[in-house]
Amino acid sequence: MGDRSEESGGATGRRARGELESGVLAALWAAKEPLTARQVLERLPGALAYTTVLTILSRLHDKGMLVRHPVGRGNAYEPVRDEATETAVRMHSLLERGSDREAVLSRFVSELSREDERLLHRLLGGQDAGRDDGQ
Missing domain, CATH: 1.10.10.10 (Winged helix-like DNA-binding domain superfamily/Winged helix DNA-binding domain)
Known part of the structure; x- marks a missing residue:
């Protein structure tokens, strides 16, 4: 070894x-x-x-x-993909492998900086209103 x-x-x-x-x-x-x-x-x-x-x-x-x-x-x-897309693909892949999505997402959010948390809230607020795919 x-x-x-x-x-x-x-x-x-x-x-x-x-x-x-x-x-x-x-x-x-x-x-x-x-x-x-x-x-x-x-x-x-x-x-x-x-x-x-x-x-x-x-x-x-x-x-x-x-x-x-x-x-x-x-x-x-x-x-093939830009950096942001590649990172998002990797994050999604890791999330898919976990057995407890809620725990993984909860831990992820709890580790965010205040600035990133505000950004995520802003992005989710804007995205939820326009999303119509049943998710």
Whole structure:
């Protein structure tokens, strides 16, 4: 078994699982156009190998999170969804997996800052009035 410190950025300098994917997605979301692997590499902190970035881009593409566009001898990548939509999809997926939706939502709301709580109230107030899908 490997040392847990390796997975969490310990002495070996390895990143936690998912951290590279998150960094790559953040770089792509911040870009105004599709990026090549080299362009993504230039936007990421730390010393990463070009092949590592290619692997992450390929995995994200295989998961359906990125689309590829041919550029020269390689590809440029862009996210399928914007950051807000991707985050909402993940939140909804987590909610669906829970066995007690009320408890999960209650805990989520109780952890919100006052500002986020006001924003959520405002959004729900505006949405409820126009929603006519039986939910």
